[in-house]
Amino acid sequence: MLNRVRSAVAHLVSSGGAPPPRPKSPDLPNAASAPPAAAPEAPRSPPAKAGSGSATPAKAVEARASFSRPTFLQLSPGGLRRADDHAGRAVQSPPDTGRRLPWSTGYAEVINAGKSRHNEDQACCEVVYVEGRRSVTGVPREPSRGQGLCFYYWGLFDGHAGGGAAEMASRLLHRHIREQLKDLVEILQDPSPPPLCLPTTPGTPDSSDPSHLLGPQSCWSSQKEVSHESLVVGAVENAFQLMQDEQMARERRGHQVEGGCCALVVIYLLGKVYVANAGDSRAIIVRNGEIIPMSREFTPETERQRLQLLGFLKPELLGSEFTHLEFPRRVLPKELGQRMLYRDQNMTGWAYKKIELEDLRFPLVCGEGKKARVMATIGVTRGLGDHSLKVCSSTLPIKPFLSCFPEVRVYDLTQYEHCPDDVLVLGTDGLWDVTTDCEVAATVDRVLSAYEPNDHSRYTALAQALVLGARGTPRDRGWRLPNNKLGSGDDISVFVIPLGGPGSYS
């Protein structure tokens, strides 16, 4: 992910384009955390200096100390060294001999080819018990009703500009989700629609009782019915925000949270699978060979209009350095007065406009595909962390343009009878940069059919096959796929979740 955070501005200056309005200030507090500008088209570049970790010896020590891999990998010190080896790039999975992951989930990961010191992906897989708070609805609880709820949880966190944010999110995000669900334990287990309003003191009659509301209701159409499902979605959304607030609070207390991370999270709760994505990781279901997308990527290209609108409404966020307009290439000073194609925040098409002085500023959004950037710096637009991220050679913060909110999609497991070959595949962009959905589906078919349906190791074998297929093998001074194209030089992490779930098949 590191190559998604870089300075195009710096390149621009060195290559003779219009200079940015501010001079480079190497002594800015954030200059140290700006990553080196790696060549984005060369993810297989030789081992480079680590991101922010290598800026000073002290920081390097701190980064090394905080380096970790998911605990479920049960890595020995030797295993940790192998997992951290950019040259060998050994694929890591939980040991056969250890405790299986819930649902016999398969997992595999591999470190990048050298673009950052450590693997900046993190992963988490947990069964989380949520104890309900005392009765929130005011209705005395039936003794027969369960006191708590369990949810299954899988998370992939793809860090950039350091591994701190990903590491922190992998440790804490599911706890925030649990906190958000605590108030809902009773409500989610009650088949009647959720109360719209909760009394301040238990035992008070629920004021959302429609009989209290006939007056205002008459104008306001009927009250909206809110589903149990949308309460879980709201809980996950707010958990992402609280995770972000916690990271920010930590920064305020002077503990730097290194970098930022994309977060892709799956929850199984009461028959439904919730897939929450903030960033450019991806989740797909492969069911009977059919592909069902369960997420979409949030990048400067897919979120162009949101970003431009924000820049348009809050021009102070652009400083005097950026324009919210998009141009198909950099505007040159000598082109002043000529007419160039542009897109404004309301447009999906292009039109010509006369170039004015302001158009010579650097565009808020520029580039295409993996090279697309916000403020010439970052290539993803949603995620956690990045609180100290600044535009290179400037004090302009980028965080206001980044959103911590995930898009949550829901899949009802009970609506379809799943067979052992139906899986939910989660991968960081290291997988998807070089692998299409169809190729993943083909690998699912090929690998799973080689194992007995009740062989639980098949899902780990599948995750390993996917990671290996995206990494490739070392050949011609690089990692190459069988078709001789470049493999992914990024960190690659994959979960394979069998959709049978607990007890659905043995």
Place this chain on the structure above:
Amino acid sequence: MLNRVRSAVAHLVSSGGAPPPRPKSPDLPNAASAPPAAAPEAPRSPPAKAGSGSATPAKAVEARASFSRPTFLQLSPGGLRRADDHAGRAVQSPPDTGRRLPWSTGYAEVINAGKSRHNEDQACCEVVYVEGRRSVTGVPREPSRGQGLCFYYWGLFDGHAGGGAAEMASRLLHRHIREQLKDLVEILQDPSPPPLCLPTTPGTPDSSDPSHLLGPQSCWSSQKEVSHESLVVGAVENAFQLMQDEQMARERRGHQVEGGCCALVVIYLLGKVYVANAGDSRAIIVRNGEIIPMSREFTPETERQRLQLLGFLKPELLGSEFTHLEFPRRVLPKELGQRMLYRDQNMTGWAYKKIELEDLRFPLVCGEGKKARVMATIGVTRGLGDHSLKVCSSTLPIKPFLSCFPEVRVYDLTQYEHCPDDVLVLGTDGLWDVTTDCEVAATVDRVLSAYEPNDHSRYTALAQALVLGARGTPRDRGWRLPNNKLGSGDDISVFVIPLGGPGSYS
């Protein structure tokens, strides 16, 4: 459409809810243009006072003077009276004997059941010739290349709070599109990619020549390639904005443009169909029985997050009267301190929050379905006009929340061999409120199969059948459908465009 612009605030006050912060000021300049609060659930209500037209006798005259139906209907004075008769609700179509509409397009319309004085829908169907401006690219024009371009144009405009904006847009929007296309005549006819930059003086070499740009290009990834198609999309988008600017300029000169309108526009140009929608009209293609949606509706529900974000970023637009948060029903003062479900602009799910004083304000977005409203006033969020629209009993303008920008979808006619039964159906919400896409497809099949494929009147018959099917027949003190449900009491207008196009079949 009138019932989409009403005052829920006024109802609220009268029904005992929390009072709005401002008292009713009947002498406000905009009070006169606020429509009477019609019962939204009774579109078949008996003939009521017209929208703003009936506010004063002078205004009534003005409204009557400006009342018109599409010229292609070729209505005699007697025909105009019949078209304006709320009791009979006779379906209107172009006469068999007159000149056929381009492409043998079918059209039918019917006036509302009395909710506004006149039919506030308008329609336009034209073949527009675009003469190119002098060479814009600087390259001498080949003598063999055509000097101009033709496009086919269909527009439906669904007015609210008066017919002025719809009438003006139906007369002028295609001219704005023509103006926008003038610069593109030469470029669209040239198969090479559009130039990114146009020289100020013809004959100057095109500065977008890549050889000029090697320096800055190296950092900025490659320049974006812009398609011809996206230039047409941009031209249509900007034409909507210019139409809106013209309406605003007219208002500034003291000529009131009465009300606002949704706009659904189709352009056929160089083999492609462009469907531009701003509002809650709808376009679908029925091809070989299959339904292809060509638009989506823009309402307070579908645009909730855009509206809430704007209110959040620009709280001054909410005055002290509204909150950008959404609640599932009105919050009561006595519920202060309790916890109620809410949605913020980043959320798709719901969560509980403690009710504070600010939450007692009226929500920016409220209601469901046809009763959903922005600022308790308007039920559509995109369109033209509405420059003077204010919140009832307040001076707070609503226009900042409305967008004039359409969503443009493109359909390549050359990618599929169309048969005479393949059609593009455009309808105002009067059709779609009571008719599903599938019902339209069934009517397409039923009506067209009753006519010879080369009988050009079949498309008019189909449009009439669709309008009749949505209007119903007078029975039990209302207009009723065969299933005894209420028919649409709204204005209903339908275009049926055969997709064979000119010369594709005879």
